[in-house]
Amino acid sequence: MNMEISALMDGELLEDESEKLLDHIGRVDEGRKDWEMYHLIGDVLHQPDHIHCDLSAKVRVRLQDEPVVFAPRKRGGNHKFSAVALSAAASLAAVGMVVWMSQQIGSEAFPQMAMQQNLLHPANVKIQSKSNDYLMAHQEFSPSTDMNGGASYIRMVNYESEGR
Amino acid sequence: MADREIDQQLVERVQRGDKHAFELLVSKYQRKLGRLISRFVKDSADAEDVTQEAFIKAYRALPGFRGESAFYTWLYRIGINTAKNYLLANKRRPPSSTPFDSNESESFEDASLLREVNTPENELMSKQVVDVVQTSLLQLPEDLRSALTLREIEGLSYEEIAVVMNCPIGTVRSRIFRAREAVAENLRPLLETSKGNRW
Numbered sequence: 001m002n003m004e005i006s007a008l009m010d011g012e013l014l015e016d017e018s019e020k021l022l023d024h025i026g027r028v029d030e031g032r033k034d035w036e037m038y039h040l041i042g043d044v045l046h047q048p049d050h051i052h053c054d055l056s057a058k059v060r061v062r063l064q065d066e067p068v069v070f071a072p073r074k075r076g077g078n079h080k081f082s083a084v085a086l087s088a089a090a091s092l093a094a095v096g097m098v099v100w101m102s103q104q105i106g107s108e109a110f111p112q113m114a115m116q117q118n119l120l121h122p123a124n125v126k127i128q129s130k131s132n133d134y135l136m137a138h139q140e141f142s143p144s145t146d147m148n149g150g151a152s153y154i155r156m157v158n159y160e161s162e163g164r
Numbered sequence: 165m166a167d168r169e170i171d172q173q174l175v176e177r178v179q180r181g182d183k184h185a186f187e188l189l190v191s192k193y194q195r196k197l198g199r200l201i202s203r204f205v206k207d208s209a210d211a212e213d214v215t216q217e218a219f220i221k222a223y224r225a226l227p228g229f230r231g232e233s234a235f236y237t238w239l240y241r242i243g244i245n246t247a248k249n250y251l252l253a254n255k256r257r258p259p260s261s262t263p264f265d266s267n268e269s270e271s272f273e274d275a276s277l278l279r280e281v282n283t284p285e286n287e288l289m290s291k292q293v294v295d296v297v298q299t300s301l302l303q304l305p306e307d308l309r310s311a312l313t314l315r316e317i318e319g320l321s322y323e324e325i326a327v328v329m330n331c332p333i334g335t336v337r338s339r340i341f342r343a344r345e346a347v348a349e350n351l352r353p354l355l356e357t358s359k360g361n362r363w
Contacts, residue, residue, distance in 0.1 A: 002341065002345065003337065003338065003341040006337075006340060006341040006344050007322075007337055007341070008170065009170075009192075010167075010315060010321075010322065010340065011165050011166050011167040011169070011170060011321075012165075012321070012322050012337065013165055014165060015165055015169070015173075018165055018170060018173060019173065022173060022174065022177065022185065022188070025184075025188065026177075026182060026184040026185060026188075032184070032187070032188070032191075034348075035188060035191060035192075036191040037344075037348045037351065037352070037355075038344050038348070039191050039192050040195075040293070040351070041297055041316075041344055041347050041348065041351070042316050043195040043196070044293060044294050044297040044298070045297065045301070045312075045313075045316045045317055046316065046317070047195065047196075047199055048294045048297075048298065050195060050198065050199040050202065051195065051290045051293055051294055052195065052198055052208070052212060052286070052290060053286050053289065053290070054191075054194070055190065055194045055198070055212065055215060055216055055219070056187055056190045056191045056194060058216055059187070059190045059194075059216055059219045059220070060187055060190075062216065062220055063183050063186065063187070063220075063223065066183075066220065066223060066224065068181045068183065069178065069179065069181070069223065069224070069226050069227045070179065070180065070181055070227065071179035071226065071227035071228070071229075
């Protein structure tokens with residue numbers, strides 16, 4: 001285990017290995033002591049003129065009075081990833097909505113209209129003369145006309161001026 | 165994993181409520197931060213207090229640390245600001261025997277309680293620690309000494325050391341560990357006999 005601690009402080013372990021080892025060091029007192037010892041050796045080799053007694057014990061005492069801190073789990077490098085993931089999800093949702101709407105419209109409204117149109121056959125019915133007035137009055141509701149409403153009342157008129 | 169990533173891992177652990185992870189960061193950076201602060205605060209006992217205070221401030225501020233800069237640069241910035249605040253407070257302090265009054269102690273609550281003047285015993289201890297490490301290093305077999313020196317003093321990676329020493333990376337890893345353990349074996353009796361085991 002000590003060899004792993006030595007490699008960890010040199011930055012030579014993989015992320016999952018270091019996570020496990022940090023768990024161990026946090027739990028086991030011996031692991032923490034080895035961590036402190038190896039760092040002390042490194043500091044002595046780096047800066048032998050500035051070696052003082054261990055502050056970690058004192059800081060540990062003061063930390064006992066400090067509330068536990070919590071922060072959102074975010075990494076600086078993941079902001080871009082989050083933005084891309086969110087925009088991709090939004091795009092997918094939008095595409096899904098469009099597809100769903102087109103399916104709803106395609107499978108219900110349009111086929112019904114199409115079916116209705118398929119079912120329409122010119123009826124070979126003799127229309128009595130007394131029915132003409134009725135049909136004329138209601139021709140705007142006839143399925144044979146594309147234009148309903150006021151369009152049926154439009155009449156083409158022309159006239160000649162007297163001067164000509 | 166780079167050194168900065170290990171710090172980030174420890175920071176995230178602290179941010180999830182793990183105080184022990186912060187203690188590991190303190191072990192790692194206490195002397196580097198102490199050295200930096202001692203450039204501002206000349207008195208070694210005061211510098212030690214300021215260093216402690218800087219760590220506590222860093223702990224309180226850690227929820228806001230997002231990893232946009234390296235942890236140690238962020239920590240050093242806190243250390244410098246704490247040292248400057250200390251110097252400002254020190255100038256305003258009336259020449260009395262009271263270390264801090266209520267207003268000035270904003271950044272230094274409890275500091276006077278934990279303050280310990282560098283005693284001759286502590287200074288002697290420091291020298292002994294340095295002597296033991298340096299002597300132990302000289303007594304190591306050459307391959308172990310070279311591996312540890314290339315790593316600790318030259319800052320080479322295992323891969324680079326493997327190239328320099330013409331050996332596999334696994335061997336480098338083993339040599340550095342064995343070198344550290346050999347030095348640690350000589351240090352442990354000294355540190356365990358020190359009062360309160362504060363080394």
